[in-house]
Amino acid sequence: MRRWSSVLALSLVPLLAVTTLPPSASAQDDDYGYVRNILPPGENGTIDATDLLTVGPGLEAQEGKNAPPNFADQLEMYDELTTHAPYSLDKTDLGGLFKSAGFTPEQVVREESPRAGVAIQWDQFGVPYITGTTYGDVMFGSGYAAAMDRMFLMDALRHTGSGRLAEFAGGTPGNVAMDAAQHKAAFYTEEEATAQIDKIAGEYGAEGQRLVGGLDAYLAGINAGQDKLCPAGLVVAPTCPVEYALLGQQIESWDRADVIYIASLVGGIFGRGGGGEADNAAYLQQLTKKFGKLKGRALYRDLRTKLDADAPTSASVKTAYGDGEALGDKRRGVALPDLGGQTGPGSGTVIARERVQAKVERAEPRMDLPSGSFSLRELRQGMSNALLIGAKESATGKPVVVFGPQTGYFTPQLLNEQVLMGPGVHARGVSFAGTNLVVELGRGIDYAWSATSASLDNVDTVAERLCNVDGSKASVESEGYLVDGTCVPMTRNTPSETVHPSAGWQGAPATYTFLVLRTRHGIVQERTTVDGVPVALVAQRSTYGREVASAIGFARLNNPDYVKDAKTFQRAAHGIDYTFNWFYADNRDIAYFASGRLPRRAKGTAFDFPRWGDRRYDWRGWLGFDDHVREINPERGYLVSWNNRQSPKWGAPDNIWGWGSVHRSDALEDKVRRDIRGSRKVSLTRAVGIMADAATQDxxxxxxxxxxxxxxxxxxxxxxxxxxxxxxxxxxxPRxxxxxxxxxxxxxxxxxxxxxxxxxxxxxxxxxxxxxxxxxxxxxxxxxxxxxxxxxxxxxxxxxxxxxxxxxxxxxxxxxxxxxxxxxxxxxxxxxxxxxxxxxxxxxxxxxxxxxxxxxxxxxxxxxxxxxDAIRHSTSGAVGVRDIDWQNRPTFQQVVAFERHRPR
Known part of the structure; x- marks a missing residue:
């Protein structure tokens, strides 16, 4: 693949016309306090033919040697942290380890107005500062700037989200398996994906309509950016990302469904919890088979650590959710799949092949792209951390904070940084590429927020009794299911894709057809038996069919007219359906809110095990604002999260068995407690040092x-x-x-x-x-x-x-x-x-x-x-970056100490 890249670059040399823009200096201190951040490897993620020649045959870009501007500049800053003794850091060190994160560029390197009402300035780190006359203008600028920096990555993600990665990047077993996995997790027809937007807009009235208008402007901006880089769709244009020519792909315009596909991909990885009920049922039955029912059930309860009193929690409030320590396996609504029972194919199965030589059923789902191969599913183990010191324990008498999401390491980075300024939006921070019509994690005028994945239980496994519409005897191959005693056919879709050889894959052309079965509860994962009765095991996810709804909450976080203090922050976060732990800081308060569209379970069911698909066992609505874990300025003086449990009474979701007496959050909390018990007030540099110390601890x-x-x-x-x-x-x-x-x-x-x-x-x-x-x-x-x-x-x-x-x-x-x-x-x-x-x-x-x-x-x-142990960036394009020393640390990280605030 590297040889193909070099050949292509040489063939394009005559087409290149290189221009440079002189930098101009313009700096303004942040009016409200000290905010810095870091996001490796760099903001620029587009490689054209000139860049490819600059990098050379090794295709590894290194800052100061062969890297295009802003491609790897933040990587060196990020890597440097582990060379410092954690508790010797000072403000000067922070200035070299994190970049300024204000709303005015320190240096304006280039400027552009892609349409009337839109102005974009890029600073010395390649971060775009987007100003719009209207809200739609801001959104257009966001889409335009995103395409300039992440065009190929965004394209790869929308194809992955729609289950068409192999069609786009090559028919490797990993790519085909990735498409199968996506069909199994979040299949939508294009019509369904598009309709989701109008449905959600209808729920939120004027607020929803405004967001839809912004989405359309955002899509127009992406398409304008693509046209700028690849005029008339010419993939060999000097400024067009080289990956398109490598793969033999054409440029396709973006529409509403594309954003839903990316949102479904991201939400299916980071914004979900639960779904492990079938595994739990199998282990319980293994225990009872070996040790007897009484002892086996007691061992299960022991090992489950569902409400372990020794487990660290982010909040001290005792908000309850879940079954507690009760097994519940004897309840009438519980369905335990048979150990060793018959099985039938579930969604994502390849049911037809044309001219296919290699089998893909056993391949691991991966994204195989021009110069790299990686698994997005592994990101569920990436996660994030947060350390917030309240005013009473701070050395300045005002909160000091270091926090951020850990979303893996990619070239270019999955996260995309931007500054959005216009009516109803004033925010700076990051979003997943292709969803950045909002800032998902970052800062507002005088406040900052971040998140860690919460894994709250919003996915259940439902056992639907199988049947045949013609009245014949059911089997694990049946595609009907009982609803109130009536046999109803499942919704059956058979998406297909045709793959062709390219620089990324040298196989013969082939066509794959997948099976997707859905019931009223969701997508069928597999078919098996319960007490000998054929059933379909269905994943019911509360956010399925409404992935875009969380944009409402993010838009509120971006809006300084909405978020004015810790309480309004919590209300904004409540508008996010995905399951995240949200953290907030301004010059007075630190706050926490655990978001998620969390179902109320019916009587007769158990959180830990599959339930029958009868209507009497359906969900009974959703948790309201008051039922979510939330806290402002905790008495203990700090908030800590590293994807640990939320509250002492909040049960671990069914798919997590590791919220016991040990959690990696201890590495942060133990050090904070030590300082507080020793009457040490925590400074901003001390907080960064605590994070850095924990980052290299085993x-x-x-x-x-x-x-x-x-x-x-x-x-x-x-x-x-x-x-x-x-x-x-x-x-x-230490490591x-x-x-x-x-x-x-x-x-x-x-x-x-x-x-x-x-x-x-x-x-x-x-x-x-x-x-x-x-x-x-x-x-x-x-x-x-x-x-x-x-x-x-x-x-x-x-x-x-x-x-x-x-x-x-x-x-x-x-x-x-x-x-x-x-x-x-x-x-x-x-x-x-x-x-x-x-x-x-x-x-x-x-x-x-x-x-x-x-x-x-x-x-x-x-x-x-x-x-x-080294951190190895997954390369989604033609050029990668060097490995860096290990540190267990957020990918995007903010260092925050606000001094002032708007009138409250």
Whole structure:
């Protein structure tokens, strides 16, 4: 693929006409306080033929060497943070690690007025400042600027959202599987997608109509931007993104359905929670089969950690939602799919192929684009964090904040930064490419807001009884289902796409046809049996069919006439249907609101398990504003979130088993508590330092390793190993190379602990939990680990095993700070002597394996290749960027300290 890019660039050299614009200087301090931000790798995401030649054959752009302007400039700033000692940072350091985030450019590098009433200025970082005479003018400018910076990425995303990625980028197994997965998650015909906009507009009256008018202007702006870059649709034009010629694709105009497709893609990844009921049912039945019904159900409740009193929560208010600790599996509305039951195809299945040679059913859904391959679905583990220090604990007497979304690392970045200024909108920040008619995360005139994914339970699994309309006996192949005793045919769609060879894929032309089945509850995921009765398992998502509705809430956040204080911020956030934890700060208040269109469940159903599709078990409306978790200026003086639980009475959604006694949010909260208990007032630089310190901490080691070492005690066979592990734990378990000498400071301990925790099928977690659970210790519906090796930056997100070992071992050791004991002892079945033998044997085995793997005889000679942890940007275009050192940190991050405010 890189060779094809080079050939294309050389062929276009005669067409190029390079012009440069002299920069002009213009700066103005923010009138309300200190706001800076960062978004790697850079704002410019368009590569034309000239840029391709500049980058050269390696196709890796590096700032100061071969990168086009603003393509990788923020990457170097972002990477530099881990070279600083966290608690030595000062305001000068912040100035080099984050860029100014005001409403007036420090430098105007170029200007353009794409139509009357619209003015755009780009600053030295490539951020567009868009001013419009009318609201529609602002939206036109937003679409125009987005196309200039993200044209190809936006195109790839709209094709992915519509289930036509393979048609656009090539028929690789990954692309075809991605289309199948999207049909299964959020299928719409084009007519359905378009109709969604008018439907939502009708719900919101004048506010909705204004937004629709803005959407149409935004689409017109995108199309105008495409015409500017690729005049008359000419893909070999000097300014046209090179990827179109590489793929042999033409330029297509945008319409309303395209925005819905992208919104459905993004919302299906970040704005949902739940949907794990079938997995829960299977594990419960495995437990009861092995241990009997009484004990199996008790073990399930133990492992579920649904309302663990030891779990950290973002809010201190006790807002309740969910079943609590009750299983509910015996309720009349619960349907438990049979273990090992018959299965039939669900939506997304390829049902017809023409001229297809390779099978795609077992491929992982991925986006295979000209110079990169990545999975958008992995972003559900990306997530975000927030640290807000209230006025009473701040060194200045005013809130100090560092927060942002962690949405993975892409070239160009999925997030797109802009400044929008006009009637009813005055905001700066980021949005997902292709949805940026609003600023989704950022700042207003005198306030800032951000979010972390909440995973609140807005998805249920519904078991529809299958039937045949002709009255014949039902099977798992049936496409009818019972509604009030009547057999109703499912809605059946068969979308198809034809793929052709290109620089990204060299296969023969082929056509794929997919099956999509829908009931009144949603999209059929699979067909199986419950107590031998054929059923369809359907995913019912509260935001399905209304992805665009959340734009209302975002538009309110952008509007300074709507958001004037913490309370109006909460009201604005309530207009967002997606499930997010929202955070707010101005010069007086910090605030929190957990958004989501959350259903009220009917009696007879259980949050954890599938329910029957009978009408009596349908949802009973939605949670109102007062029933959502929300808080302003908490008494404890701070707000912390890293995708942990919301409130002490708020149950974990059915698909998350890891909201137990250990969560990565502890890495932030423990440090804040330490300062507050020590009567230290937290400055802005201190808050950034806390974030930076947590960003390189191994949560597994800090939460589990001390107890493991205490259980082992003095074991002569592991003396050297234990000493190395203990030194690392006492240092805070960092994984960081501050002097950039190429190695982590505690690389011996890191190499050993990684092997001890997860080494193929071997794990100390399986050893400890296996003392009671046996082989079922490996089948808990949650990951064993979330390691930086994934390359996405994010780590330590929600594996339940961290909490299991932390609580079980602390309890066994007599730690009285454990607030809620497990019902069962796992390691050694409650015998410290037996547990000690289990853990010692486990560590000895890990030492033997890691020494053999590295061909050394002593722990002191172990090494660790830190590049395993490196953040690797997923490249969606023709050019990528270099890997950077690992840090567990938001992708877009704001540093905020407001000093003033408009009259309240």
């Amino acid at each position: 949560t597994r080691a800090t939460s589990v390793l001390p107890s493991l070492l205490k259980v082992i005690g003095k074991d002569r066979r592991t003396t050297e190993a234990r000493a190395a592990l203990k030194r690392w734990a006492r240092a805070g378990a 960081v190379d501050r002097d950039r000498d190429g190695a982590y400071a505690h690389q011996q301990a890191i190499a050993l602990f990684d092997t001890w925790w997860e080494d193929g099928e071997e794990s100390v977690a399986y050893d400890v939990m296996g003392d009671r659970l046996g082989v079922l210790a490996r089948d808990v519906p949650g990951n064993l680990d979330d390691h930086p090796r994934a390359g996405t930056g994010s780590a330590w997100m929600d594996p339940p095993y961290y909490s299991y070992l932390n609580k079980d071992l602390r309890t066994l050791l007599g730690d009285r700070t454990v607030r809620e004991d497990l019902a069962f002892a796992y390691c050694g079945r409650g015998s410290l002597k037996k547990c000690r033998q289990t853990v010692r044997t486990s560590l000895r085995g890990a030492v033997t394996r890691v020494l053999a793997a590295q061909g050394v005889s002593k722990v002191a000679d172990l090494t660790y290749d830190k590049s395993i």
